[in-house]
Amino acid sequence: MGRKKNDGLKKGMGIRARRGLAYVVLITISFFCLFWFYILFINATRSNGELQAGFTLLPSTHALDNWRNLIGGTLPMVRGMVNSLIIAASSAVLSVYFSTMTAYAIHAYEFRLKKYIYPFILMIMMIPTQVTALGFVQLVSSMKLEDSFIPLIGTTIAAPVTFFYMKQYMESTLSLALIEAARIDGSGEFRTFNHIVLPLMKPAIAVQAIFTFVNSWNNYFTPALILHEDSKKTLPILIAQLRAADWLKFDMGQVYMAIAFSIFPVILVYLVLSRQIVQGVSVGGVKE
Amino acid sequence: MKKKKSRVSGYNKWGYIFLIPFTLAYVVFQLIPLANTIYNSFFENYMSGLKQIGPTFVGIDNYRKLFEGGDIWTYAKNTMVLWIMCFIPQIILSLLLGAWFSDTRLRLRGSRFFKTVIYLPNLIMASAFAMLFFTLFSDGGPINSLLMQLGFIDTPYKFLSNTGSARGLIAFMNCLMWFGNTTILLMAGMMGIDTNLFEAAEVDGATSTQVFYRVTLPLLRPILVYVIITSLIGGLQLFDVPQILTNGTGDPMRTTMTLIMFLNKHLYSKNYGMAGALSVVLFIMTGILSLIVFKVSGNDKRKG
Numbered sequence: 001m002g003r004k005k006n007d008g009l010k011k012g013m014g015i016r017a018r019r020g021l022a023y024v025v026l027i028t029i030s031f032f033c034l035f036w037f038y039i040l041f042i043n044a045t046r047s048n049g050e051l052q053a054g055f056t057l058l059p060s061t062h063a064l065d066n067w068r069n070l071i072g073g074t075l076p077m078v079r080g081m082v083n084s085l086i087i088a089a090s091s092a093v094l095s096v097y098f099s100t101m102t103a104y105a106i107h108a109y110e111f112r113l114k115k116y117i118y119p120f121i122l123m124i125m126m127i128p129t130q131v132t133a134l135g136f137v138q139l140v141s142s143m144k145l146e147d148s149f150i151p152l153i154g155t156t157i158a159a160p161v162t163f164f165y166m167k168q169y170m171e172s173t174l175s176l177a178l179i180e181a182a183r184i185d186g187s188g189e190f191r192t193f194n195h196i197v198l199p200l201m202k203p204a205i206a207v208q209a210i211f212t213f214v215n216s217w218n219n220y221f222t223p224a225l226i227l228h229e230d231s232k233k234t235l236p237i238l239i240a241q242l243r244a245a246d247w248l249k250f251d252m253g254q255v256y257m258a259i260a261f262s263i264f265p266v267i268l269v270y271l272v273l274s275r276q277i278v279q280g281v282s283v284g285g286v287k288e
Numbered sequence: 289m290k291k292k293k294s295r296v297s298g299y300n301k302w303g304y305i306f307l308i309p310f311t312l313a314y315v316v317f318q319l320i321p322l323a324n325t326i327y328n329s330f331f332e333n334y335m336s337g338l339k340q341i342g343p344t345f346v347g348i349d350n351y352r353k354l355f356e357g358g359d360i361w362t363y364a365k366n367t368m369v370l371w372i373m374c375f376i377p378q379i380i381l382s383l384l385l386g387a388w389f390s391d392t393r394l395r396l397r398g399s400r401f402f403k404t405v406i407y408l409p410n411l412i413m414a415s416a417f418a419m420l421f422f423t424l425f426s427d428g429g430p431i432n433s434l435l436m437q438l439g440f441i442d443t444p445y446k447f448l449s450n451t452g453s454a455r456g457l458i459a460f461m462n463c464l465m466w467f468g469n470t471t472i473l474l475m476a477g478m479m480g481i482d483t484n485l486f487e488a489a490e491v492d493g494a495t496s497t498q499v500f501y502r503v504t505l506p507l508l509r510p511i512l513v514y515v516i517i518t519s520l521i522g523g524l525q526l527f528d529v530p531q532i533l534t535n536g537t538g539d540p541m542r543t544t545m546t547l548i549m550f551l552n553k554h555l556y557s558k559n560y561g562m563a564g565a566l567s568v569v570l571f572i573m574t575g576i577l578s579l580i581v582f583k584v585s586g587n588d589k590r591k592g
Contacts, residue, residue: 109303135321
């Protein structure tokens, strides 16, 4: 046993050395996570001429010019942000509300089809939206809903991942005795759900609302297939358009400003809510 | 007693009522499209110039064409290469960071800050992130001018014209976007391990490396399998980053073209027969992978 311990000491590092190594690695990694966004911020403040001149770590003074040029340019960025906001916010509200309702149906009631429906929802959880995109596009065009936000928002009502998170949260917090008590007090089932269950689910609702919002905000594949009119396009589609344009002719200051305009709102939200988000990931465990 | 029972089942009809919105949305927006996609895969249906060909029923011809055409193998290989290039550094980094974050003896300061930072890229719009990398790594972009100012290179390095560096950039971006998520998942798994086991190993004189390989890893196996398979499913869906970075061309020489980019191309050219067949193939692949996840998490995770 003594020899083993000696071996261990020879091979293993001391706790201080390991701590030092951990800090070095963590700081390096943090640098790689933040560096790009820092350059993005710097470059969005520089004029096209300054950008051609080379690399620097110091901000310049042309942020406002770039902003004005971008807004006055051909890409409808502000419109795009409004569209993205409408779709992401409505998706978040509907998805969270109806996923909680679905989870509640499975959690609080006993009915015959339950033992089939629950595994079914878990099974479809992993199906990527891309593989049904073809049928989705055809359906949307046959319903004359191209260039409409309805199909994009409507889809999120059936969100198996959000449902699963809600279901797990309910199992740990929502006791059936409470629902029974509400019934005895004469509260209707719908009222019980809206006024007793929803408030109790607030932490889970907040986490999932953020995730749904961000996913919808960042979504490129499906919106690009059904939104064709300029006035309906969302930010990711405009970014793709920017990439497809002959970008060398572009004022690079504007390009950086456009990218910053799409990325920074999410970073701001994250700075405020990072604690809940990081906790939400470790609790949920099923975000793909 | 009897009365109570009927009252209870009276409540239980609400289970069905509350399921209506989900079911409706699912059937309309996902199930019908899925059925429609499968249906389309058996029809010849495309545009030849301005002429519409089909739809005519052709049986499994689309599938035969898909596999005999050879493109699908190239793109499947690209997708796998990109996934492996992204996943190996990602899982090593995540295991390492997860072990450090969950090690109580190490007492890292500022671990909340670090967790916040490493999770950040996961929330960034992939298309905007790819556009950012495209401008930063373009031939006259800031990275090239930085490297030249530092004297590493004399002429701009064409990151996007070389297979290795183009794939490397895509893998790097994806790794950056997903390792934080993986770290937090693995960390949650490691925190769940009984600390007595670590103490016992320490008393027996095990080094931290030995503890990691002999105690942590084996106990972490179920969650590792879960992480690997879900990452593989995510990897199959790789689209935004290579699509924006290469403007949908998969350059250089289609070596960064992924399966979903291929699907997207068929969808845009309105070749619905081939798009359908490709979708069904992808659906079956993810289906098999999902079954594995379902089995693994059914055995281990749902109890916890």
